[in-house]
Amino acid sequence: MSKPRKFLAVLSSVMLLTGLLAACGGGSSDKESSSSPSASGSASPSASSASPSASASASSEPQEKVKLTLLVDNNQDTVVYSKALVDAFQAKYPNITIETETRPTGSEGDNFVKTRLSTGDMNDVFFYNSGSLMQALNPEQNMMDLTNEPFQANVIDSFKPTVSFNGKIYGAPVGSTMGGGWFYNKKIYAQLGLSVPKTWAELMENNKKIKAAGITAMIGSYKDTWTSQLIVLADYFNVQAQMPNFAADYTGNKAKYATTPAALRGFQKLEETVGYYNKDFLATTYDAGLKMLAEGKGAHYPMLTFAVPALVQNNPDKMDDIGFFAQPGDSADQNGLTVWMPGGAYIYKNTEHPEEAKKFVEFVASTEGVSVMSKVSKPSGPYAVKGAALPDDTPQVVKDMLPYFDNNQTAPALEFLSPVKGPSLEQITVEVGSGKRKAAAAAELYDQDVKKQAQQLGLSGW
């Protein structure tokens, strides 16, 4: 081999080697910088050097231009109201511009947010779920403590625990609450002379009559498996009514679904609905389910009221036909609604512009922010901001929820009271709802699933 070729070979391998080493080095140093804030709290160099300058600029020169970034999910409704919020906020604070970025929904979105946080690349402000999903984000390491912000006075008290960790509040509510219960078609009810059930037995009696009349009694949309969990989850009001300490005992591994009759009842109720669903319920999607409800092709649809904006958008002329009631319990005098809390707005701990970010979060959680949102997005229930009234054109189906709130007959869903929620619940409820697994066996299986989650979170007692 001649000298030049040998030289070339050596040179090229050296170049390749250094390139690789540089790549590795870059990767590892990245990791260090992201893990250091988590290890040493707020002592990260970037945070400490950035925050004084930002706060100084905010106090002495308020006109300095600041650019914030906001991360929201790509749900159409979220995108629309986020844009409205950002536009209104920028009009109020001309020196702050906000750039919005979207992410996927569901578990891909969860992993997206976790990755952003762990690589130190998070947006200044982000909208994310409250409750158990928020607990999984390591709030103490990743989010700014908003406990002592004055705007917390505007937030309803029942929301605060869902964005708290170790006694500190990390978020503010974005949007409205929603109820978990049963949508029903009023035309079918009127046609068959049925009345809104107050007990589970009455509900099943209605189902029987509807089926006898040749109408699909219940809409199942098990192609989107998450929709199958509703009956079990929406039964939490009834669980809490009988067992006020269930959430705490459940988190502490002292109560189980399989061995607590009140909790097991949710699975039993689901089992009792077998046979009332549309024939193709295993292949029906959530969107198709909503369409069936609006068009009167099914009488009942157990669902969250977060479906209301989609219903209004796709079937504005059918809204008067649709009503809503809470999932009844076994006794008529314990009738109440299981409520899902809205998501939260959180501030990334290492943001370079904490003051501006707080201003934005404050705006989101103000009556002013809520009224901006309510113009572009129909609320799915009362807002979590004090004094924020529902707009006049709110669909009747949402107003159906108000009596439960007015009479204090609500309970938050279990996932807002406990960080523990097993990921396989939707597969298990598909099996129960399609008659392949009995309620008792399903509850036992779910308890095993929950154990995994609790261990992952490092809870004590598991």
Add this chain to the structure above:
Amino acid sequence: MSKVFKRIYTYNFLLPAAIVYTVVFIVPTVMSFFFSLTRWTLFDWTFIGLDNFKTFFQEPSLSIGFKNTLIYAAVTCAAKVVGGLLLGVFLTSKIRTKDYLRSVVFFPVLVSTIAVGIAFSMMMHPTTGLFNTALAHLGIEGPDWLGDTKLALLSVAAVDVWKGIGLATVIYIAGILAIPEEYSEALQIDGGSSWHKFWNITVPLSRPATNAVIILSFIGGLRSFDLIWAMTRGGPGFATDVIASIIYKQYQGGFYGLATAGNVILFLFVTAIVYPLSRYLTRNEVDL
């Protein structure tokens, strides 16, 4: 001295490839073996020994998963071998439109698996899908292809075969065309029929192609995930769960350590089946 130097010098040429291999393959493999022993989030990790493996083996759907994985791999592999061989023979015969037909058979291989999955799950819809609408016109009530727990896995396997058979066919075409003409000339002189030609020449002498198809489609079947996920997500319930979909669900639930442990198990499982299989098949190959 010069001998040693010479040897080091030759090894230098391997160095770039060795580094790439180490960084891209060895390091992640070793890391995943390590992380399978921990409970890790993206923020930190704790060492928990073999607990992940214990939990994974207690996974209620796991026995269904192992069974389904084996059924799926065996069914798709067998169908691809038989179908690929028949199509290969057909497409190497003296038909006029064979170039066009070859591209038709190969076309599904090029389409995105997810797109195929979504399209077929719509066609397999029990009431509004193409298949059952067509069957209804013939007066037959079609089954719920993806909703029936006994049928769902086979429905997905059928789509997998439809999509993957083109590759098997191409491998067979290459194998069949490599068989020297002399054998069939000799057969003609002896007065053999085309059945004799197929059974006594084509089948044994395309053995290398058969082995390649078996190995490729069996590994593919054992690891299959994307099509199953696009069509059934392991459902209804746990009826079509395979090992890969169970692993993905653990990852979705945020159990990264558990998912890593599952992947290590899948890796060992596939190796334990495929390595002896491939040794056995190659030992029995014959020279042309």
